[in-house]
Amino acid sequence: METVKVTPIAELRPYTKADKIKICVCRIWKSSISATVRKYVTLHCILVDETNDTFLCKASVKRFDTRYDWWHNACPNCVKQMHKDPSTGQLIYQKHPNQIPTPW
Template sequence: MSFTYIRDLQPFQFNKKLKVRICRMWRSKLIGSNDQFNGLQCILVDQMTDAIQASIKEINYDFVAPNIKAGCIYEITHFHTGRNKPSHKVVPHVAQLFFNVRTTFKELPTIHPHIPRHRFYLVDYTQLSTRIDKIDILTDVFGHITGIQPLEQKKWSPMRGLRINVKSALKIS
């Protein structure tokens, strides 16, 4: 079976083989809970510098997590794809990977062509205002501190019906 590039993955596919680097991993918590996790999330990057999110359900966490670590390159098989959820999308890919106890991870040595350690979807600061109120992909801000001011209470509404109080102390450009 030949390798599939991330850009060629679509929702609801099976029997694919990837050669990717796991560039980021994190555990998400259940909403409203301080001590219950909701599995493991990963960002994978391939040699074409495309990225995709992968998820492991909490029930599979103890079986899958010990087999992978961030920064390493793997040949991955026995997974399936689904639609990337618009509520917490972190990369602009239509598909998302789902790993379980059947998924195999074969660690590969550093190989050529090079697979980058990270993939960023940067937006020029002058275009950042176009991201306001868009919830199709989470947006990180990358910049430098231009000033510090006293804390002040702000109301922010990223999604309809949801209000979060944010304390603002830094100005970022």
């Protein structure tokens, strides 16, 4: 079995896609950008590698790849899975009806 070369956080460079990192997530949180039309979610996390170097990572999710079955239709309020209402055919979650589903 071939071993994968791990790049330490201190050697990472912007816009490189070939790097592999081995880290622990020290802290993670998300925030919404409420002023936008489509509520973008920004994910922030603090990463720590084996040499105890830390790295602040910020990422924004602009769209989801929904071509594969890795996700479910989620209520945007509580991210619980939504199901079709037999009478209307609309996706609903009982506690929060009339919501537009979000991939989760």
